[in-house]
Amino acid sequence: MLKLVPYLSFNxxxxxxxxxxxxxxxxxxxxxxxxxxxxxxxxxxxxxHKRVMHATLAVGDQVLxxxxxxxxxxxxxxxxxxxxxxDAVEAERIFSALAENGTVQxxxxxxxxxxxxxxxxxxxxxxxxxxCEKTA
Numbered sequence: 608m609l610k611l612v613p614y615l616s617f618n619x620x621x622x623x624x625x626x627x628x629x630x631x632x633x634x635x636x637x638x639x640x641x642x643x644x645x646x647x648x649x650x651x652x653x654x655x656h657k658r659v660m661h662a663t664l665a666v667g668d669q670v671l672x673x674x675x676x677x678x679x680x681x682x683x684x685x686x687x688x689x690x691x692x693x694d695a696v697e698a699e700r701i702f703s704a705l706a707e708n709g710t711v712q713x714x715x716x717x718x719x720x721x722x723x724x725x726x727x728x729x730x731x732x733x734x735x736x737x738x739c740e741k742t743a
Contacts, residue, residue, distance in 0.1 A: 613688055615673035615733055618680040621659035624731040625673065631704035632690075634666035642677065687726070687734040698723040698739035705729045705737075 617624055622639065629636050642648065643656030658675035671688075692698055702715040702723075708730040715725030715737060723739040 612670050612672055615671070615683070615688075616676045616680060617659070617673060617731055619658055619675050620731050621662055621673050621675045624729070624733070625659075625662045625664055625671075627704070627729070627731075628664055628671060631701050632664070632666050632671075634664045634671075636662065637665045637670075638663040642675075682732045683734060687736045689736040689738060691738050691740070693739060693742070695722040695739050698725075698737050702727060702735075702737045705735050 615621075615624070625636055625639065628634065639662040640660050641656060642651045642658050642660045645651070645660050647660075648656065655675075655677055658677070659673070661674050662672065664671045690698075690701060692701075699715055702725045706727045706729070710728045712726040712728060712734075713724070715723050718724045721738055721740050723737065725737045726735070727737070728734045
């Protein structure tokens, strides 16, 4: 079995981001470890000790993973995390939570294909696409 798992990089905000994603996506953080708490802790520069080396968020049978970049962080380019759901109210709730202190690229609204569709970059720099398709 093959499973694709989005892996996000952050510039020191991984823990804060994953706590937001846990709340707004209704998931559960199943693993989070800092560089300092890892077996590599003694060899890790002190400024990285509190940064997240690896985090896993379970949402149903899916996972989202991420970490704080140990150096050379770059904003995401050419990717978007897409969320597809079948509840317009839930789509709006998730969009609003991700949009708080973020940048709305396309407001969530009805389109010819969707009950609700919107695009937002959250306050951590992660691009999201929220899609609630119309049923036939």
